[in-house]
Amino acid sequence: MRRPSLKALAATATAATATAAAAMLGTTALGLAPAALAAPPPSAATTALDQVDTYTGLHFTVPAGTDDQGRPQTCVIDADLYKPHHADAAHPVPAILTTNGFGGSKADQAGLGRAFAQRGYAVLSYTGLGFPDSGCKISLDDPGVDGVAASHLVTFLGGGGSAAYDSSDLAGTSGGAGTLAVDFTKLDDPATHDPRLGMIGGSYGGQIQFATAATDPRVDTLVPLITWNDLRYSLAPNNTAFTTGVTYADQTPGTEKVGWTGLFFGVGIADGIQGAAIDPARNVGCPNFVQEACLAKATLDTAGYPTTDTFRLTDRVSVGHYLDKVHIPVFLIQGENDTLFNLQEAVATYRGLKARKVPVTMAWQSWGHSGGAHGSSGAAPGELDLSGQQIEGTYLGQRIKDWFDHYLKGSAVGTGPEFAYFRDWVSYTGNAAPAYASASSYPVGSPKAWYLSGSGDLVSSRAAVAPGSVSWTNPGAGAFGSYSEVSGLEGQVPAGTLPPGTTAPFDTPGTFGAWTSAPLTTPATVVGVPTLDVRFSAPTVAATQSAGPAGQLQVFAKLYDVAPDGSKTLVNKLISPVRVGDVTRSVHIELPGIVHRVETGHRLQLVLAGSDAAYKNAYAVQPVTVTADPQAPAVLRIPLVG
Structure with a gap:
């Protein structure tokens, strides 16, 4: 397969996502919301707590593994430190290390930094590599790069070395500039500059915690929010053929989340432009990403699915592949x-x-x-x-x-x-x-079985399964017939892209199959991951699937809550993309994990669609049939509590 050049890829990504990147940088980013993390003003709730000494503009230059050409590199890191005013060598305190979500900066943790300093912790908040005032390229929380860089900050918090700061806001002083050495943290081992230290952060700032803990045994505990287990699943999911966790088999790759990957690259490139003065090399070659990331993006955009080369990158930066190194x-x-x-x-x-x-x-x-x-x-x-x-x-x-x-x-x-x-x-x-x-x-609760019956019924008893079949096909040519959401671009869809007035998920008749239950006689509380065991009949796909992923069947599974008036709720707009490696065999599918209460009188509806607007869709037309077999029916299992 011919790959587009890195220059062409950068131009495409920038043009396609500039508006979204600007919006994301100002609102929610791929992490914790900067607006929500702004430093709070003094409040009555915190006046009784310790005062805080703040050191801003701390400057570190640290070794950080190798660059994307395999050469040893050093990276500049910008950080702020929040210190309880009364902490000193005679009254040491534990430390917290934190960094930003994707597209953010050290300022995002300012509120939490001050809050935990008031409660007796020394907090170092830093801007991750590749973001505004820190140098080097985005390496996707690589333990060998980002983890190594963070390890040097652990040493600093353990009393090893010092850092210059640009300004300070010290209780009872006017501040200024100077050099800071840490002698006010609790130490587990002074000889190795080992502080009593925890980490907190969300999304990109969550995965770095695993990368650091896997690299540095001096970290004592982690609090990661909304982060990934396996980036191959996050950006190109396949909800079947799992080998372990959410890692799927290489021969049945997932389907690109086009909205999220486009936004992801747009934000990263924008940060590279913003930080060009700090490190001009960030924009050389693959703009502000390691070269493997640009090649992976090019592959996803052209093929629609990841390849072995992509897996080498995503596996390296995903805790699901180095979990044995996390012991805290x-x-x-x-x-x-x-x-x-x-x-x-x-x-x-x-x-x-x-x-x-x-x-x-x-x-x-x-x-x-x-x-x-x-x-x-x-x-x-x-x-x-x-x-x-x-x-x-x-x-x-x-x-x-x-x-x-x-x-x-x-x-x-x-x-x-x-x-x-x-x-x-x-x-x-x-x-x-x-x-x-x-x-x-x-998990909690117990799985309740429903069976696919007749020409579209979802029945709660195996004995009630009646013969019949449901058929559909995808639009082909990469088009979509179903809309769930547009990921990070929600609310920013260009006019005319979707039918007028469309905000709710929809499925175009003929492009999906559906099975609907009778109205529930008692409420049902769903907590966990529903599963579906089903066999497809797709002769056209069976003839092409051996040629590779492009010829394999794509299905998008989802569960609706249908109200008595016919209105439908797709819980949090979550769906499960599936690429079926062999349509001649039964397939086990994981639907999205949800927490949802289905009220009395509402119905459950399972939908299997041939496409979705948030994903890269098949170019070939793929007619599909699911036949209800009373002797071996397809079964949907939903985890219920109470």
Whole structure:
């Protein structure tokens, strides 16, 4: 396959995503919302806490593995430090290291930095490599690059070396500039500059925690929010043929999330332009990304699926492929409303750590990369205030504080349930704790089976399955007949792209198959990952699938909640793309992990579509039939609680 040049790729990505990149940099980025993380003004809730000494513009030049040409490199890192005013060598405090989500900077953690410094932690917030005032290219949280760079910051927090700062805001002083050496952190081993240290951050700032812990055994605990397990699954998912976790077999690659990958590259290129004065080399060759990333993007855009070369990159930068190197307690927080890094990713990491007997806790919060109706961060009221103004007053804020107090201060405070999840149908005021259900572990509940019957029925008894079939085809030529969402571009779709007035998901008749249940007689609470075991009949595809992924069947599976008036809800607009390696065999599909209450009188509807607007679709026309077999019916299993 002929690949486009890196120059052509850069031009295409920049033109296609400039508007989205600008919007993302000003709002939510591929991480935590900068607007929500701005430094809070002093408030009555924090005046009784310790004062904070702030050092801004800390400048580090650190070794960071090799560049994309295999040459040893050093990188400039821009950082701020928040120190409890009363911390000193005689009164040392634990440390927290944090960095930004994709497209952000050190300023994004300013609120949390001050908040935790007020509560007895020294917090170093830095801008990740490839972003505004830090140098080198974006390496996608590579342990051998980003992890190595972060390790030098751990050494600094452990008293090794010093750093110049541009300005300071010290309690009782006018500030200025100078050089800072750390002698106020608790040390596990002075000889190795080993501080008592935890990490926190979201998305890109979540994965760096795993990369650092895998590189540096001095890190003591992690709190990663809304991050990935395997980037091959995140950016080109295939919800079948899993080998472990969410890692699928190489011979059945996934389907590109065109909205997310385009936005991802647009933001990264924009940051490279912004930071050209810091490191002009960022824009040489592949603009502000390691060359493998540009080649992977070119492959996805031309073929629509990743190849072995792509996997070499994504595997290297994904914790699912180096989980054996993570041995410290982890508090995973993942978003229910997230079409970039879905709940399955956190489940894969949770299960992998637990199987290795690593202490792990998991919470599913209301919001993720896909935002929400609750504000700039998407968090529900009383759930998590990333500005730091409400730590103890929010459910997850208190749990994060308790987690750090337990593992870094040695406090006897509990760390909460091993598994908790937000329920958006529960009314409450103030703290969001009443909306969270908890359990001693994941999964919860029991799977309930429904069977595909007749010409479109979903029945709850195997004996009720009747003969019949459902057929559909995709539009072909890469077009879409179904719309779920447009990922990071939600709300920014150009006029005329979708039918007038379209905001809700839809499926064009003839391009999907559907099976609908009878109205429920009691409410059903879904918590977890539904699965589908089904056999397809697709003779045209069977004749072409051996030629490779382009000839294999594409299916997009989803579960609707259908109200009595016929209106439909696609929970958080989540769907499961599938590429079927062999249509002559039964296929096991994971549908999106969700938390949802289906009310009495509502119906469940399983939809299998041939295409979706958020993904790269098949160019060949692929007629498909699912035949109901009373002797061996297709079965949908939905995890229900209560």
